[in-house]
Each structure stands twice: as structure tokens, then as C-alpha cells.
Amino acid sequence: MKSAKAEAHGQTPAGHEPQPRMVTVLIMGKRHTVPEHATIMRAIEYAGHQIIRGAGCREGFCGACGTIYRLPGDYKIHTGLACTTLVKEGMSLTQVPAVPMEKAIYDLEKLTPDVTTIQQLYPVVFRCVACNTCSKACPQGLKTMDYIQAAMRGDIAMIMDLSFDCVACGLCALRCPAEIVQHKVGILGRRLYGRYLSKHSQHLDDRIDEMHAGKFDAEYATLMSMAKDELSKLYYARDIEA
Amino acid sequence: MYPEYMAGSLKAVEATRAKRLELAKSGQPVFTPMTAEERQDVLNKFHPDYAPGALRTVRIGPNKGEELTTEVTEILEAHSMVEPKLMDIHLTKPDYETDLLIIGGGGAGCWAAIEAARNGVKSMIATKLRMGDANTMMSEGGMQAAVAPADSPTRHYLDAIGGGHFENKPELVKILTEDGPEVVRELEKLGVIWDKMDDGSMQVLHGGGTSRKRMVSCRDYIGAIIMRTLMDEVKNHPDMITVREFEPAVELLLDEKGHCCGAVLYSLDTEQFLTVRAKSTIITSGGFGRLHIRGFATTNHYGATGDGLVMAYRAGAKLKFMDSVQYHPTGAVFPEQIAGFLITEKIRGAGGQPVNKNGELFVFPREPRDVSSAAIIRECTERGMGIDTGASRTGIWLDSPIIDMLHGEGYTRHHFPAMVRQFGQFGIDIVKDPMLIFPSLHYQNGGVEIDGQCQTNIPGLFVAGEASGGVHGRNRLMGNSVLDYNVFGRRAGKIASEFSKTSKIGKPNLDHVVRYAKEMSDAGVESDLVAPVILPSYTPEDVKLQQLARLGNTPARHSMLRSRISRGDHK
Numbered sequence: 001m002k003s004a005k006a007e008a009h010g011q012t013p014a015g016h017e018p019q020p021r022m023v024t025v026l027i028m029g030k031r032h033t034v035p036e037h038a039t040i041m042r043a044i045e046y047a048g049h050q051i052i053r054g055a056g057c058r059e060g061f062c063g064a065c066g067t068i069y070r071l072p073g074d075y076k077i078h079t080g081l082a083c084t085t086l087v088k089e090g091m092s093l094t095q096v097p098a099v100p101m102e103k104a105i106y107d108l109e110k111l112t113p114d115v116t117t118i119q120q121l122y123p124v125v126f127r128c129v130a131c132n133t134c135s136k137a138c139p140q141g142l143k144t145m146d147y148i149q150a151a152m153r154g155d156i157a158m159i160m161d162l163s164f165d166c167v168a169c170g171l172c173a174l175r176c177p178a179e180i181v182q183h184k185v186g187i188l189g190r191r192l193y194g195r196y197l198s199k200h201s202q203h204l205d206d207r208i209d210e211m212h213a214g215k216f217d218a219e220y221a222t223l224m225s226m227a228k229d230e231l232s233k234l235y236y237a238r239d240i241e242a
Numbered sequence: 243m244y245p246e247y248m249a250g251s252l253k254a255v256e257a258t259r260a261k262r263l264e265l266a267k268s269g270q271p272v273f274t275p276m277t278a279e280e281r282q283d284v285l286n287k288f289h290p291d292y293a294p295g296a297l298r299t300v301r302i303g304p305n306k307g308e309e310l311t312t313e314v315t316e317i318l319e320a321h322s323m324v325e326p327k328l329m330d331i332h333l334t335k336p337d338y339e340t341d342l343l344i345i346g347g348g349g350a351g352c353w354a355a356i357e358a359a360r361n362g363v364k365s366m367i368a369t370k371l372r373m374g375d376a377n378t379m380m381s382e383g384g385m386q387a388a389v390a391p392a393d394s395p396t397r398h399y400l401d402a403i404g405g406g407h408f409e410n411k412p413e414l415v416k417i418l419t420e421d422g423p424e425v426v427r428e429l430e431k432l433g434v435i436w437d438k439m440d441d442g443s444m445q446v447l448h449g450g451g452t453s454r455k456r457m458v459s460c461r462d463y464i465g466a467i468i469m470r471t472l473m474d475e476v477k478n479h480p481d482m483i484t485v486r487e488f489e490p491a492v493e494l495l496l497d498e499k500g501h502c503c504g505a506v507l508y509s510l511d512t513e514q515f516l517t518v519r520a521k522s523t524i525i526t527s528g529g530f531g532r533l534h535i536r537g538f539a540t541t542n543h544y545g546a547t548g549d550g551l552v553m554a555y556r557a558g559a560k561l562k563f564m565d566s567v568q569y570h571p572t573g574a575v576f577p578e579q580i581a582g583f584l585i586t587e588k589i590r591g592a593g594g595q596p597v598n599k600n601g602e603l604f605v606f607p608r609e610p611r612d613v614s615s616a617a618i619i620r621e622c623t624e625r626g627m628g629i630d631t632g633a634s635r636t637g638i639w640l641d642s643p644i645i646d647m648l649h650g651e652g653y654t655r656h657h658f659p660a661m662v663r664q665f666g667q668f669g670i671d672i673v674k675d676p677m678l679i680f681p682s683l684h685y686q687n688g689g690v691e692i693d694g695q696c697q698t699n700i701p702g703l704f705v706a707g708e709a710s711g712g713v714h715g716r717n718r719l720m721g722n723s724v725l726d727y728n729v730f731g732r733r734a735g736k737i738a739s740e741f742s743k744t745s746k747i748g749k750p751n752l753d754h755v756v757r758y759a760k761e762m763s764d765a766g767v768e769s770d771l772v773a774p775v776i777l778p779s780y781t782p783e784d785v786k787l788q789q790l791a792r793l794g795n796t797p798a799r800h801s802m803l804r805s806r807i808s809r810g811d812h813k
């Protein structure tokens with residue numbers, strides 16, 4: 001029996017699961033009827049496709065599923081990640097199986113975290129016309145253009161911060177009228193920051209020195225020679241940092 | 243947006259929040275942690291591994307007679323994709339030759355290639371989807387490494403082995419915990435951006451089962467940051483590392499002496515089988531979430547179908563701890579579109595609390611994962627204290643608004659941008675409202691058994707990362723698998739590339755595949771399943787049946803079309 005309290009909260013959904021309402025979408029030009037609450041990815045699968053190129057993590061991290069679409073009565077080209085964007089009535093869509101581009105090859109150890117590196121590796125950045133098309137195309141809602149502008153100034157920390165959440169779907173690069181490869185500039189900026197600009201941790205060095213000096217060897221030996229029940233006792237008695 | 247009928251329960255959560263906040267600030271555990279007996283009891287009664295039908299005895303192969311997770315037994319007792327007879331020419335004249343073959347382009351695979359290159363050995367990464375389409379890309383919370391002064395690697399050892407119920411291979415746990423600090427530094431050298439305190443020291447947080455704050459992080463994108471860094475580095479060495487995408491391995495190759503000498507790849511683009519002859523081989527193909535064990539939704543990437551287990555097993559490698567599955571306590575259950583998605587444990591590390599429909603705490607927020615999951619299932623089933631999602635799922639609340647109250651306004655948005663974004667898309671602001679959660683199929687605790695050199699019982703075959711078994715026992719703690727693929731990926735790369743320098747391999751053959759098929763029929767095993775599974779199929783059943791009519795003229799036993807792996811959610 002449910003408690004009176006639970007009843008009062010009304011914690012059960014009213015009635016049964018409704019049948020999903022359906023919408024019509026055009027997948028690569030072909031009409032399909034799919035559930036209204038489907039993501040683009042599920043809609044494509046519902047239509048019977050086995051996705052090979054165009055799905056990776058399925059949760060919005062990998063950028064494998066870049067999709068472009070149009071909506072009825074709307075001239076705009078929209079962009080989104082198929083795994084997290086919901087379908088809409090009349091949506092006309094296609095996934096982008098790959099984004100052709102050249103990555104600069106470099107030795108991180110030989111770079112400096114400043115504008116000369118950008119000039120050397122991605123001179124195309126300086127073609128930016130500040131149209132903001134890249135930011136509008138970003139399915140993550142990043143300020144892509146701002147980090148490209150930061151790259152032109154050699155502001156590596158800003159590239160790092162603004163591109164941190166980039167999933168490298170490459171939709172920005174496909175839409176850019178100046179043919180910049182924004183997401184590649186992003187990863188370069190982040191690596192430069194991590195390698196050269198991030199504050200140094202003394203504790204980390206100390207710990208590694210201790211390890212090399214064999215400080216924990218004896219303790220390891222003791223732990224590893226313990227029988228299960230001894231180890232278990234020690235484990236359940238260990239103090240836990242708040 | 244939460245539906246109207248949940249409003250009452252949401253109010254209840256709000257009503258108890260002030261009290262719970264006070265508790266959290268007191269420095270005492272907010273709920274009494276379970277004793278060893280209580281843990282065992284809740285596991286026995288509620289953990290999916292202990293449910294009837296969860297295990298099935300495997301009738302063939304190196305682990306014959308052992309009980310393994312049912313779905314694993316099914317893919318082991320399955321047919322090969324290749325017809326060995328038809329592969330002769332390609333065995334005599336391999337399509338590719340390399341010093342080191344790496345199967346799987348996730349974190350472990352990339353590290354192996356980078357270390358091999360540093361050791362002057364050329365390698366080839368053959369991977370299923372694109373590079374980095376991998377579980378590694380998705381990790382959010384963090385990595386354990388004993389870097390804090392209050393911590394020590396031996397404490398880390400004790401936590402890891404206790405979390406694994408004292409069954410882990412001690413040698414592997416020692417390597418894992420000892421290498422942690424070094425891995426942090428190596429990653430930073432490659433450009434990984436760690437969360438740090440103002441003075442530059444590493445920020446550390448708690449995770450389930452940690453006795454010291456030990457979780458290092460990159461906001462909640464640790465996976466994406468590390469994976470993209472490693473991929474970028476791999477691609478900086480085109481002369482040393484060849485990458486083949488959309489070419490998953492489907493069988494290993496052995497030579498006359500039974501040494502591993504490469505693999506058969508299957509091109510998803512052209513549907514060709516291609517052979518690679520290699521002086522040594524590392525399997526880094528990750529886990530098995532997409533098998534949807536016991537019908538659970540999963541946090542894993544699309545290609546996580548346990549292929550490494552199948553290939554290695556057919557070639558004679560022993561598996562370890564393949565009777566246990568990790569369910570992550572906090573998978574999303576609402577809205578339905580994100581059912582199964584991971585909600586990082588760091589949310590609880592930062593103070594987020596699991597509470598029932600009346601807003602009451604019912605479990606210590608940082609129990610080991612198996613215990614937490616079992617406790618949540620108990621709350622939703624036996625105790626009836628869950629919240630119905632309206633889509634045949636039940637969940638409990640994970641109270642996130644309390645985090646900003648503990649750490650200051652803006653903390654959640656800065657530290658959990660991925661979570662904020664994911665729920666934000668559906669009109670749920672996790673700074674103001676809690677999330678609805680239920681355990682989700684997350685991690686392959688066991689795998690192909692390895693020793694401290696990442697070697698299997700087959701000479702020339704190495705395994706690293708989630709595909710391997712031994713280091714975590716039957717329960718891996720949060721943060722230890724990111725550490726695992728870094729530590730053992732590097733190690734496997736160093737050791738296998740060294741092995742390649744002197745190894746002499748003979749002519750590759752697929753005799754083991756023929757033998758395995760015979761063993762299967764001798765044992766009377768009947769199956770219509772072809773494995774490795776490669777990709778799950780989320781096509782509706784009726785459509786799939788119509789597709790199967792085409793089988794007669796599809797390439798040999800095309801596994802994806804025949805895949806029965808479509809249970810669970812359809813995400």
C-alpha cells in the first residue's frame with residue numbers, strides 16, 4: 001500500500017504510456033515517419049539504416065554525428081549533433097560522414113605558446129573575416145569565432161578556455177567562408193596551454209621523486225604479502241578523509 | 243522539464259535539502275556507510291550479477307566449464323565471420339605488414355602506438371570506427387592518482403583492492419597505483435589541462451571507494467581532453483604510426499608455433515576481409531556495454547561490443563572475472579532520449595546526494611559502485627521509493643542543487659559543463675533541479691587475463707585497458723579505468739614494441755578458427771549468432787526481419803544484420 005504522503009505527492013504518472021506521436025522527416029531527401037521524441041540518430045535507425053559513419057559515443061562527446069538540416073519555411077541551414085538533437089516535423093537532414101582537412105604536423109616540444117606558432121602551423125586563421133558563422137554553426141554553443149580571434153592575437157589561454165568543450169565535429173570548418181579549421185586550432189591551443197602555461201605542481205614532482213627513491217616499496221611489499229582477511233581488516237578500518 | 247506529476251516529489255527533495263546541506267557541512271558521512279555484511283546482503287539480493295539467469299556455463303574454449311555472464315557466453319559460443327578456406331591467398335600474401343598491430347584506437351591503443359614510436363618501432367592502429375570513437379572519449383569524472391600530500395600510492399592500492407573485494411591481481415594493482423603520479427605528469431607534457439588549485443597543485447576530489455581525495459580531472463571532459471590530445475599526438479607521427487579506421491579486427495592470426503602474428507580485419511566501408519601480419523599484437527578494443535546485458539541501457543560508445551574477448555578466446559587466451567559486470571549507479575533515466583547516459587560520479591564527489599521520492603537519503607553517496615547500484619535498485623524495487631518516469635522506468639533523485647550551496651554559486655556550471663548542457667537541452671537546469679537516475683551498464687570489470695607485462699597466455703599477444711582482466715577484480719572503482727588505460731596502454735606499447743624487435747614469426751594461419759568451430763559442434767553447441775558483434779543494431783524488429791531476407795546475397799554471415807543485440811534501450 002502506498003503511504004498517504006506518497007499519494008499526496010502524486011508520484012505515479014497519470015494513465016498509461018501514450019503511443020508516441022509521429023512526425024515526418026526527410027533523411028537524405030527521402031521521406032520517413034519517425035517518433036516525435038526521437039533524436040536524429042534514433043530516427044535514422046528507426047527508418048532502418050545501420051549507421052556506420054555518423055555515430056560514435058552516441059552521447060554528445062565525440063563529434064562523429066555532425067548533421068545539417070533545414071526546416072520548412074526557413075531558409076537557414078541548421079547544424080546539430082544527431083545523437084542529442086531531436087527531430088522536428090518536416091526536418092530535412094543529412095549526416096556529414098567525414099570532414100576533409102589537413103592537420104598540421106608538429107613537435108609540441110619545439111613550439112612556443114604564442115602567435116608565432118599559430119602563424120607557422122595555421123596561417124589560414126588570419127583569413128578570418130569575423131562573420132561569426134562558425135559560432136552559429138557550433139552544436140556545443142561555443143564562441144568559436146572568439147577563440148579564432150584569440151588565436152590571431154596569440155592568446156593561448158583564451159583559445160584553451162573557449163574551445164575546452166569542443167567535440168571536433170568540424171561543422172564550423174565546413175561552414176567557414178574563410179576555410180579555417182577551427183577545431184584543429186582549438187586542440188593546438190589546448191595542448192600548448194597544458195604543456196607550457198598551466199601552473200606547475202610542486203606536490204606532483206615531490207611525489208614522483210618519492211616514488212623513484214623507493215619510499216613506498218616496503219609498504220607495498222607488506223600489503224602484497226597479506227592474506228585476504230588481514231587485508232580486509234585493514235581496509236574496513238582505514239580512515240576516510242572528509 | 244519535469245512533468246507535473248513529479249512536482250510533489252521535487253518539493254520533498256527541496257524540503258529536506260537544508261537539513262542535508264547541514265549534514266554535508268558537518269564533515270561526517272551524510273549516511274552511515276555499510277558494513278561488509280550489509281554490502282554482501284544488498285549485493286546478493288539486488289545486484290543484477292546475482293539475479294537468476296545472469297550467468298551461464300561456457301561449454302567450449304579455455305574457460306570451458308566456468309560460469310560467465312550469459313551474454314558473454316553467448317558471444318563466445320558463436321560462429322566466426324570468416325571462412326578460413328577462403329582466406330588462403332591473404333594468409334600467404336598479407337594485405338598489410340607491420341611491426342606492431344594495435345587493435346582499437348581508444349586511449350590504451352593510442353598510448354601503445356606513441357610508446358612504440360618512442361621506442362623506434364612502427365605500428366598500425368586498426369580501429370572499428372574513427373580514432374577516438376571510444377569509451378575513452380566519454381569519461382567525465384576523472385582519474386585516480388595518488389598525488390596529494392595526504393595520500394599515498396599504497397593507500398590507493400588498499401582502496402583499489404578493497405573495492406575489488408580482494409580478488410584483484412596484486413601485481414597489477416601495484417603497477418596501476420605506482421604509475422599514477424607519473425601518468426599525470428606524462429599527460430601534462432603532452433598538453434593535457436588538469437584542474438589545479440591557485441598555487442598550481444593538482445585539484446583532487448573523492449570518488450566512490452576512495453579513502454583520500456584522489457580524483458584528478460579536466461572539468462567534466464577528462465575523456466575528451468585526454469583522447470584528443472593522444473589522437474593529435476598519434477597523428478603527429480605519420481611516418482611511425484599507420485591508422486586504419488573503419489577496419490575492425492575480427493580474428494587473430496597464429497603461426498605454426500601458436501604465436502600470435504596479426505589479425506584479420508573487416509573493412510566496414512568495402513566489406514573486404516584484410517590480413518595484417520605483425521611481429522606482435524596488442525588488443526586495446528575496450529569493453530562490452532553495447533551487448534545490453536540483462537536488457538540494461540548503457541553509457542558505452544557504439545562500438546563497445548566485447549570483440550577483443552571473442553577474438554582472443556577463439557585463439558586460446560584465457561579470460562578472467564568475466565562473471566561480473568559494472569553498472570554505474572547514476573545513469574540518466576529521464577528524459578527518455580538520454581536514458582542510460584552517464585552522470586559522472588564526480589557529482590557525488592562534489593557533494594551531490596542520491597535521495598528517494600520523499601527526499602530522504604538511503605545510502606552513503608560514495609559506496610563502491612556495485613554496492614551503490616544494488617542499493618538504488620533496492621530503493622526502486624523492494625522499497626518502492628522510486629519515481630516512475632512514465633516510460634516504464636523508475637529512478638531516484640540525484641540532488642545536484644546542493645553542490646552550489648556547498649561550493650558557491652557558479653561551481654556546477656564551471657565544473658560540470660557537459661552535464662549542464664545535456665540536461666539543459668531538455669529544459670532541466672541541474673543547478674536548480676535534481677536529476678533522475680538509475681544504474682546503467684557501464685564497464686567490463688574482467689577481460690582477457692594479463693600479467694604485469696600485459697602478456698596473455700598466447701606468445702606475442704598483449705592486452706591493455708578495458709579489454710584486459712585482473713587489475714580491478716570484480717569491481718572497478720571510479721577513476722581507476724582512466725588510470726588503467728594510461729598505465730597499461732603505455733606499458734603494453736613499451737613491452738610489445740621491444741618484443742617485436744626480436745620476435746620471429748612464421749606463416750599466419752586460421753587453424754584455430756577451424757578447431758574452435760569443431761569444438762563447438764562436438765559439444766553440441768547450436769547458435770545462430772556470429773561474433774564479434776561489431777555494432778549493435780537499433781533497427782526496429784520488423785524492419786530487421788525484412789532485412790534478413792537479404793542474407794542470401796550479403797557477404798559471409800554479415801554480423802550486424804544478424805545481430806540479435808538490440809535489447810535494452812534503443813538509443
Ligand SMILES: Cc1cc2nc3c(=O)[nH]c(=O)nc-3n(C[C@H](O)[C@H](O)[C@H](O)COP(=O)(O)OP(=O)(O)OC[C@H]3O[C@@H](n4cnc5c(N)ncnc54)[C@H](O)[C@@H]3O)c2cc1C
Binds near residue numbers: 373549
Ligand atoms: C560514459 C563513460 C564515462 C566514463 N567515466 C570514467 C571516469 O570518469 N573515470 C574512469 O576512470 N573511467 C571512466 N570510464 C571508463 C573508461 O573511460 C574506459 O574504461 C576506458 O577509457 C577504456 O579505454 P580503452 O582504451 O581500454 O578502451 P576504449 O577507449 O573503449 O577504446 C577501444 C577502441 O577499440 C575499438 N574497437 C572495438 N572493437 C574493435 C575491433 N574489433 N577492432 C578494432 N577496434 C575495435 C573501439 O571502437 C574503440 O575505439 C567511463 C566510461 C564511459 C563509457
Ligand code: FES
Binds near residue numbers: 057059
Ligand atoms: S555520436 Fe558522439 S557526439 Fe554524437
